[in-house]
Amino acid sequence: MPTIEPIYDKKYECLFCKKPFLSKKVRSRFIKISEFDTDFFPLYESEESNPLYYHIQVCPYCGFSFSDDFSKAFPPGAETAIKTAVVSRWIPHDFSGKRTIHQTIQTYKLASYCGTLKKEKHIILAGIYIRIGWLYRTLKIQDQEQRFMRLAVKEYNDSLYTGDYIGTQVSEVKLLYLIGELSRRLNDRQNAVQYFSKVIEKQRQSVEPKIIEMARERWREMRE
Structure with missing residues (x-):
C-alpha cells in the first residue's frame, strides 16, 4: 500500500496570466497545531507539514503571487501596474517544490508587492504581513519581525477604518x-x-x- 505524503501537488490557475501551474499544499490530516501564540501564530508539531509554507502561490510564468484569499477582480490600472512592475521584470523562479523558510518568506514578500499593486483589501495585506512577522519570529530575527508587525498594524487599522474585513473570517x-x-x-x-x-x-x-x-x-x- 503506497504511503501518503503530507505534501501534494495542487493545480492552480494564475489570477493574472491565466496559465495553469502546480504548487505544493499540505494535506489537512497532517496539520497538527501544538499551541497558539498570543497573536494567533499557530505553532505546528511538524515543520514538514506547516501550511504557512504553502499559503502563497507564485506563477512561474509571469511572477504574479497570490493566496486563495485574493479576489479575482483587478481594479482599473492594476493590470498595467503589475505588467510594468512584476511581469516585465520577472526572472523565472520555481517555487513549486518543498520550500525552506527563506523561500517561504520570499513568496510572501512577492505576494505583498503584487497585492499592493492590485489594491487588495487591507485585511488581506495585513494577513500577509503578520505571517512574514511570524516567520521571522521563528528565525529569531527581531528587527524584521517588528518591521512586518508594524506594517500589519497599519493595514489592520486601515481595514478597521474602511470596514473591508466585513465578510471575512476576521x-x-x-x-x-x-x-x-x-x-x-x-x-x-x-x-x-x-x-x-x-x-x-x-x-x-x-x-x-x-x-x-x-x-x-x-x-x-x-x-x-
Whole structure:
C-alpha cells in the first residue's frame, strides 16, 4: 500500500496570466497545531507539514503571487501596474517544490508587492504581513519581525477604518484584539491599552469569549 505524503501537488490557475501551474499544499490530516501564540501564530508539531509554507502561490510564468484569499477582480490600472512592475521584470523562479523558510518568506514578500499593486483589501495585506512577522519570529530575527508587525498594524487599522474585513473570517473583535496585541509587542503601550479596552467593552455582544479573555489577560500582564 503506497504511503501518503503530507505534501501534494495542487493545480492552480494564475489570477493574472491565466496559465495553469502546480504548487505544493499540505494535506489537512497532517496539520497538527501544538499551541497558539498570543497573536494567533499557530505553532505546528511538524515543520514538514506547516501550511504557512504553502499559503502563497507564485506563477512561474509571469511572477504574479497570490493566496486563495485574493479576489479575482483587478481594479482599473492594476493590470498595467503589475505588467510594468512584476511581469516585465520577472526572472523565472520555481517555487513549486518543498520550500525552506527563506523561500517561504520570499513568496510572501512577492505576494505583498503584487497585492499592493492590485489594491487588495487591507485585511488581506495585513494577513500577509503578520505571517512574514511570524516567520521571522521563528528565525529569531527581531528587527524584521517588528518591521512586518508594524506594517500589519497599519493595514489592520486601515481595514478597521474602511470596514473591508466585513465578510471575512476576521471579526471586529478579533481585529481590535490583533491591533492591541501587535501594538503591545511593538512596545506601543498606549495603543495596546486603547484597543484591549475596546475589545473588553464588546464583551456583552461578542460571540467570541475566548478573545475577550485573551484581551483581559494581556491587560493584566501589562499592568503587572
